[in-house]
Amino acid sequence: MSKDKFPITPAIRALKGSGIPNSLHPYDYEDKGGTGRAASELQVDEHHVIKTLVMEDDNRAPLVVLMHGDRKVSTKELARQLGVKTIRPCDPETAHRHTGYFVGGTSPLGLKKPLRIYFEASIADLSFIYINAGKRGLLARLAPRDLVHEVKAEPVNVAL
């Protein structure tokens, strides 16, 4: 993918509309390679590559969690912090229905419909992060503060 031929995904459109300084970084996507693959391909610390996880609470209300690539989400702790009984990851079809994105290409930007978005509090410690730009094999590099403000994300402490 040459730099001047990036697809215009809803996430990229949202980024352009927001005016947030960013840069796009394509990499050779591998099915189930996750953030480890992206970090390795782009030669960056996986801690800075942020996963966009789509989940549901016990009322099947969807939500998005942003987590460091090298950490996991404690759904038990997340449920406790959000005051619900349970939270579990959505299956790929449900996640697609909620976000408009396919697994591996899900971004918190340009979601099909507004969802509650939460970010692991320590993501804000980083001066920059890589987040999916709405397509498999394409990340956007930006400041976490800008992202959190743009998508109105709330902090949580749920990393394992």
Place this chain on the structure above:
Amino acid sequence: MSPTESKTHFFDTRAENWEETCYPTPVRERLLDLVRAFEVRLGERVLDVGTGPGILLPYLRERMGPIGQLCAFDLSLEMIRQARRKSHTSLDITFQGDVHFIPFADGAFDRVICFAAFPHFDAPAQALREMGRVLKRGGVLLVAHLLSRQELSAHHGTHETVARDLLPSEPEMKALFAQAGLNGTEIVDIPGRYLARAVKTG
């Protein structure tokens, strides 16, 4: 370096020794008195804005009991690193953040406390609007210092980076609070204490 970056750098470089320098034992006793005046209740959700090294966190946590949630942020990451050492429960959230864009939903908190931080904000009116926005209706905002307004001006005047970081006059402060939807403002401004308290009514 922008004024905001200069200030962040000022606090980052002082974070490690801030607590022992600014809060020796006699000052802590006065701090405890001040925290009592915040009237934090069991089980509340409380936001500590500009938490610095988290000096208030243990005192607030004690008053909230184990079920309340205590969230705290500061623009200085080094201060946040100090504050994180004080978090007591897994419900507590401490993060680097900017008061001008508080990352919480409208009406998320019972009480917002801004201790020893307000004069450092770049845009006080916007900061107050944000603090008011995240308060529940009937929620309480407290802006507090362990110095009077006059004492604070003299204190900040000794450091060039923060020399112009002053508290507004009482009429100005009341007007700023009102613009932010905060009413019934009461201000105590006496030697050793500044405490502005208002309730969100809108």
